[in-house]
Amino acid sequence: MKYSHKFLTTLILTLSSASLFAQTTLIKNVQGYTLNGETLQAFSAITFTEDKIDQLFTKQDKIDSQPDWHIIDGNGATMLPGLIDAHGHVLNYGQSLMTADLVGTRSEQAAVQRTLKYAHENPTLTWITGRGWNQVQWDVKTFPTKETLDVVFPDKPVWLRRVDGHAGWANSKAMALAGITQQSISPEGGSIIRDNNGQPTGVFIDNAMALIEKNIAPLTITQQKNILLKAMHSLASLGLTSVHDAGIDSETLTAFQQLSAEGKMPIRINAMLYLPTNQWQQTLDKGTFHSADHMLNFNSVKIQADGALGSRGAAMIEDYSDHAGHKGLLLHDNQSLSHYINSAMQAGFQVNTHAIGDNANKIVLDLYQTAIKKNNSKVLRHRVEHAQILRLIDIPRFHDLGIIASMQATHATSDKNMAVDRIGEDRILGAYAWRKLLNAKTVIAAGSDFPVESANPFFGLHASVTRQDKQNLPKNGWYPEEKMTRVEALKTFTIDAAFAGHQEKIIGSLAPGKKADFILLTDNYFTSDESKLWQNQVLSTWVNGIQVYKK
Structure with missing residues (x-):
């Protein structure tokens, strides 16, 4: 198709005018922090134009502000990259x-x-x-x-x-x-x-x-959209700018796609299709999906290998310590689980499998090892969701296979009163083992598993750093040798969670060219008392350079 010279000239002038009138915003007077690789970078001001970051400034930098800039005084608030929950359930929330x-x-x-x-x-x-x-x-x-x-x-x-x-x-x-x-x-x-x-x-x-x-009437698409919107706005108020939705069906994916097309999504969603659900194979056959503004991404699946520890559904190799003769539940036989894993990998999807018990984790790692080799799919960054109770010999396999541990810190502080009863003093050494995994060079993507736990990411940051509940118990932390540093904990909720969603090039840290996703907070995450980290309050949440929540 040929275009006239006049049409092309008009198009060029229109695009040029759009760039000339693009709004640049300066937010100054902040206590800003972001990760630059493994290094913590501090800054005091940031500029962004539309959805992209232009520059970070330190107190020593001279800022040549322009008359047409929109200037906001941060009033000394702390600024962090937008927090990412790598495992939540938006519709359920x-x-x-x-x-x-x-x-x-x-x-x-x-x-x-x-x-x-x-x-x-x-x-x-x-x-x-x-x-x-x-x-x-x-x-x-x-x-x-x-x-x-x-x-x-x-x-x-x-x-x-x-x-x-x-x-x-x-x-x-x-x-x-x-x-x-x-x-x-x-x-x-x-x-x-x-x-x-x-x-x-x-x-x-x-x-x-x-x-x-099966006897409860299913939600309509319109009902789902209304519920999803309510949930996403609530999540934004907690400082979450992105969520990996861990297990949805094709109808909920359609609801998200409609919201995305209507420009109504306040936060980013990485959707995982639950296998098996109705029409799962047909949905995979259509391939991955990424909205133009990166607000909705669909490139992964969620499979469930076993149940949960609290209901003794987590699949263990040996009997439960408090229930002789019971080893938990495997939700699929190995042949079926292997079929789901291979079907997704062959279709080019990242595979994220729920595994809590040590037997479920071993089985998933074994099946991943075979399927990754068969499908040459290590580049897809497959994940184990929860990775909660591991044999010590299985911990190095995560890094060796390029598998991400998608973990939820508040599970440890919620389970601490019953976990040892369930699995005993020996197996607990491989449970909630964040430090052992980090020492083995595993990437940990943090989340909450909301609504199982609170969606508030500061509860997870507090638990990661202290291994304590909100009453600061137990003293010095529960198995304190597994604690994270504040930098490590922030990393799991930002750049490593972004990596787990194949989005580390656009979100997860604040740097020129990346998306303007950030939050402003009442308290300084790095200098406040660690016992009070969970009490931090969000003043405002920004996604794509747009303020989507203000306190």
Whole structure:
């Protein structure tokens, strides 16, 4: 196709005018920090034009500001690169903001009462749903039962997910709708918990949860978009500029794509397609996807090898220390797991596999080793999500195979009260082993696993540095030899998380030419008391040079 000289001239003048009138912003008077390789770089001012950073300035640098610049006084606030959560669940998080919140309940009855309060506030709901209970934190550390729900919900179905999403608690009405009886058989990779008489108690583990959930009407695309928007705006308020969404189906991917096309996404999303879900193969066949503004990327899949430690679903090589004869659950046989891994690698997708128990981690590493060689796919930077309990001999394999450990620091501080009970004094030495992995040159990408844990990244930074909970316990930290330095912790939430999403060239640090993704904070991350790192507050969040949140 040929274009006229007049058309080309007009086009050139239009592009030139656009560049002439592009807005440059100077933010001065900040305590800025970014990573330059392994080195921490301090700065006091930054300029950016539209979505790209122009220059960082130290106090000694002279800034030749122009009359048309937009100048903002940072008033001494701390500036960091936008924080990246490498493992969260955006739709589930949004739903958690709109369902019964059971996080922090201290007893089964307290969880019931909070659910009842939510039901009274939402009388038109046909199902009462919620999430966040954790029997390990209850006074009586046993699974709940349907009977306590039946007392207050005799006629309306109730379904409450455990905090980790690997177990659910139903009342009799929900079980009746699902056709659950004493004769019901637990599916492969799942368990229907029963009492001494063989009756289902109301608790369903891992794959058995689908027996109940298939009866809950699925969300429409429009409903998903509204929930995703609510979630993303909430995440931006916490200082997150990018999230790796760990396991979505094709419909949720469509919802994200529509939001991206409409220019409505406040933060960046790296979407992982969950395998297997409906039409997963057809979705992979369409290939990877990257929006022009890099707000939405789809180049990875999420597979789940086992369950969680709290519900004893994590697959262990030897019996649980507190449950003789029980080794946890593998959600797929090796042949199926290998099929999913190879299908994704062959289609050019990064493979991110959930593995918590030492057996699940060993199996995933073994299958990765074979598949990476077969598909020549080391360059795709495959990941193990959680990498929670490792045999010591498996730790060096991460670096050797080029595998990223995608880990969540707050899991350690949440699990510390039960982890040793579950796996004993010997196996715990390979659990939550951040220092051992770093010493073995493993790249750790940090996240939270929200809504399992709080989405607040400063909780994760605090846990990484202190190995303590928010009450600063235990003294000196839980297995303190595994602590990170503040620089290392920040690295896991910025440039290494960006690397894990194949985006380290555009985000993860503040440098000329990279995207203007950054946050301004009330407290200096590097000089404040480490016990108070979790209390830091976000003043504003910027993505692509646009302020998407202001306190």
